[in-house]
Amino acid sequence: MDSEMEPIPIGSQKRDLAWKHCQMFKIENRVRLKCIYCGKMFSGGGIHRIKEHLAGQKGNGATCPRVNPDVRHTMRQSLDGSMVRMKKKQKIVEETANQLMLPNEGETYNTHSEAITGLQLLAAPDSGEPNLGLSMKEEEGMTDRSSERWKRGAVGGPSSAPLGDNHPIRDLTLRLTRGKDQVHMAIGRFLYDAGVPLDAVNSAYFQPMVDAIASEGPGLKPPSYHDLRGWILKNSVEEVRKVVDQYKGTWGRTGCSVLADEWTAEAGKILINFLVYCPEGTMFLRSVDASDIIRSPVALYELLKEVVEDVGVQHVLQVITDSAEHYIEAGKMLTETFPTIYWTPCSARCIDLMLEDFGKFEWINAILEQAKSITRFVYNHVDVLNMMRRYTYGKDLIQPAITRSATNFTILQGMVSLKNGLQAMVTSQEWMDSPYSKNPDGLALIDVIYSQPFWSSCVTIIRLTDPLLRVLRIVGSEKRPAMGYIYEAMFQAKETIKKEFVEKKDYLAYCNVIDHRWNRQLHRPLHAAGFYLNPKCFYSIEGEVPNEIMSGMLDSIERLVPDTKIQDKITKELSSYKNAVGDLGRKMAIRARHTMLPVEWWSTYGGGCPSLARLAIRILSQTCSAIGFKQSQISCNQIHHQRRNHVEHQRLSDLIFVRYNLRLWQMLHRKNKELDALDPISFDTMDTVQDWVTEKEKLLGEYGSSDWRALIQPAANTMLALSPNDETGGLVAGFKDNEIPIGIKYEVENETENQLEDDGDGDLGDQT
Structure with missing residues (x-):
């Protein structure tokens, strides 16, 4: 044998x-x-x-x-250890099963169909998962069948008393105690009971928490309420401060930007969150209730001054705020007090206002309303929403972006990409057999979906707004400083619009909108200096550098470098930069102009111009935006309550400090820009997409259904990322390399447009 x-x-x-x-x-x-x-x-x-x-x-x-x-x-x-572990697992399974049983176990549903409906709410257990309720896994190796039968019987398996069809509650309980279904239901019950926002599962820290719990095995005692408020919070604060100190250690070389992000919280309170940006990452500083001082330029100035002094005047290059008049006045006072600092309006907010102005054109607003009529009907009828998702292969019409104005135009882009699926849906037999095909709203839906002028206008609007959406992604980049790109990006956006529309009478009104916001808010010396010091942009100029760019560069030298001797050194080194002298003219340096980030390029090849290189690194290391950072979910009524205990107030301040910075780091390091399980009709996104998914006058039509349990689960939606998806290519994605400002041509075109602006209104109100 x-x-x-x-x-x-x-x-x-x-x-x-x-x-x-x-x-x-x-x-x-x-x-x-x-x-x-x-x-x-x-x-x-x-x-x-x-x-x-x-x-x-x-x-x-x-x-x-x-x-x-x-x-x-x-x-x-x-x-002996195996027996102890087995008994613990057995006890946990039995306790979980008992908790899931309703008070009256013997109570049954009235009909068999109702029982089936209740069970259909649960996803079927994955056959590949271990069945924790029906069999306990042995430590290693093969399974002892007799032992398995004994364990099954212990938890109400086949050897227990049989359960008939009239015990749906007990059947439901057994299904919920199997494998990952049991775990997922336990997580769900905790989130529902504690009132935790459901998008908490999208946190980068959620899976590590689950892994840590699983590694300890059954019987792990969770932290207590006092643990979370005590030693755990204390350790977390220390961890965060260590990372913040690492950031601060780089400010001497790169400088930093102070960001003032204003938002309206509960009970109408106006809060200002102060953050500090550097290439290493953005850190949260503190939150201030500015409800009583927001309209006072003097009070705002005092607040900004205090924050700058806390960060360190020698480190701060600019303070970025909203562009409202009271901030402009406060910014002027701030720069008078600190002559080495710039005040700069938020570029992302400015571009969003441009998109908002575009939406006010009569013909664009009309197309947006037609598009909203489609999404409102679809997203308020379960059957239609399911049908749409089948014909678009799980893709949604709603694509939320970072702001409402940007969302309007990203949704148009999504609708055009799904046009064929929508048309196939309303011509299908499934649609014809449904009551919606005879509903007046359903008939109106068909008219819009099959309207060629509607789709042609959508394409025109996309061609008009897509360049600005790309600039929005650039200025809000989470991983790359945008200061070296904003000037070129705005110029290229205008040039792209001109090329799309060809005739000046067709594009002039829109360029005027851009110029109005740009000249009032974004035409800043730092932006011009960033263009000048970006080797890819600078060495692409044919002829002389435009005067406004050169002037911005010289202004930045005077303001950011108070020492006149160093100013003179930088001025001399500008000549070496212009003529690509020494290492700046190496073949490697020439190739690297298009492949390396500007800061890296200066760090590598700028040794022959040390004073200019130091200034270039500080300027090119700055951001242009103060929005895009997720707000803390802690109630402002807690941290900004008028009557408070000072000890507890400090604890809450530290809690916000930890929470906000953890979220900032999550944004910086996350690899996947897709927000899993982001539902367009969820209240988590309602502020941004409300006009697209809520009915104006009536909630549901005559044939409407609101049974969400019948909905097909949405696929992952992609929000408009503030940084481009391609992290290896040039930051100014979507524009050709030869589309850059060209000295004399740039100035002459501006003069021609100014003359046209005086001679005609360029109104495109009737153009589609």
Whole structure:
């Protein structure tokens, strides 16, 4: 018989101690285990039977007469630990099952169909997952069938009293205690009971938490309320401060930008969150209730001054705020007090206002309303929404962006991309057989979906707004400083619009909108200096550098470098930069102009111009935007309550400090820009997409249905990322390399447009 035995190697995945004391063979297609001491062969029971054999424990196998006493003692300890773990698991399963049972276990549903409906709310358990409710996994190796039957019976398996069809509650309980279904339901119950926002599961820290809990196994005692408010928060604060100190350590080289992000919170309170940006990352500083001072330029100035002094005047290059008049006045006072600092309006907010102005054109607003009529009908009728998702292969019409104005135009882009699916839906037999095909709203939907002028206008609007949406992604980049790109990006956006519309009378009104916001808010010396110091942009200029760019560069030198001797050195080094002298003219440096980030380029090749290189690194390391950072969910009524305990107030301040900075780092380091399980009709996105998914006058039509349980689960939506998806290419994505400002041509075109602006209104109100 031994000649027919085929040895099987014991792999590294077999971690139980007993595997070192046995051999595994294959005999007639059956796996058997052999004790290496006495040679006894076991045909069943797995590694657990071998362990009992070696331990000398009475069970299903004989005791080994030749095993070493030390091995016998080790096996007995292992068996004792296994029994303890098994009992803990068994207890947890039974307790969970009891918690899921309703008070009246004997109560049944009125009809069998109602029972089935209740069960359909649950996803079927994955057959590949371990069945924790019906069988307990052994430590290693093969399964002992008799032991498995005993464990199944212990938790109400087949050997327990049979459950008939009239016990749907008990059937439901059994289904919920199986594998990952049980875990997911437990997580859900906790989130629902605690009132935690459901998008908390999208946190980058959620999976590590689950992994940490799983690694400890059953019976882990969770932290208490006082633990979370005590030593855990204390340690978290220390962890965050260490990272913040690392950021601060880079400010001497790169400088930093102070960001003032204003938002309206509960009860109409106006809060200002202060953040500090540097290339290493953005850190949250503090939150201030500015409700009583927001309209006072003097009070705002005092607040900004205090923050700048806390950060360090020597580190701050600019303070970025909203562009409202009171901020402009406060900014002027701030720069008078600190002559080495700029005040700059938020570029992302400015571009959003441009998009908002575009939406006010009569013909664009009319198209947006037609598009909203489609989405409102679809997203308020379950059957239609399910139908739409089938014909668009799970894709949604709603694509939320960072702001409402940007959302309007990203949704148009999404609708145009799904045009064929929408048209296929309303011509399908499924649609024809549905009551919506005879509904007046449904008939109106068909008219819009099959309107060629509507789709042509959508394409025109996309061609008009897409360049600005790309600039929005650039200025709000989370991973790359945008200061070296904003000037070129805005110029290219205008040039792209001109090329799309060809005739000046067609594009002039829109360019005037851009110029109005740009000249009032974004035409800043720092932006011009960023263009000048970006080698990719600077060396692409043909002819002389435009005067406004050169002037911005010189202004930045005077303001940011108070030492006149260093100013003179930088001025001399500008000539070396212009003529690409020394290392700046190396073949490697020339190639790297288009492949390296500007800061890296200056760090590598700027050694021959040390003073200019230091200034270039500081300017090119700055951001242009103060929005796009997710707000803290802690109630402002807690942290900004008028009557408060000072000890608890400091604790809440530290809690916000930890929470906000963790979220900022999550934004910086997340690899996937898709927000999983982002539902367009969820209240989590309602502020942005409200006009697209809520009915104006009526909630539902005559044939409407609001049974959300029948909805097809949405696929992951992609929000308009503030940074481009391609992190290896140029930051100004979507524009050709030769579309850059060209000296004299740039100035002459501006003069021609100014003349046209005086001679005609360029109104495109009727153009589609």
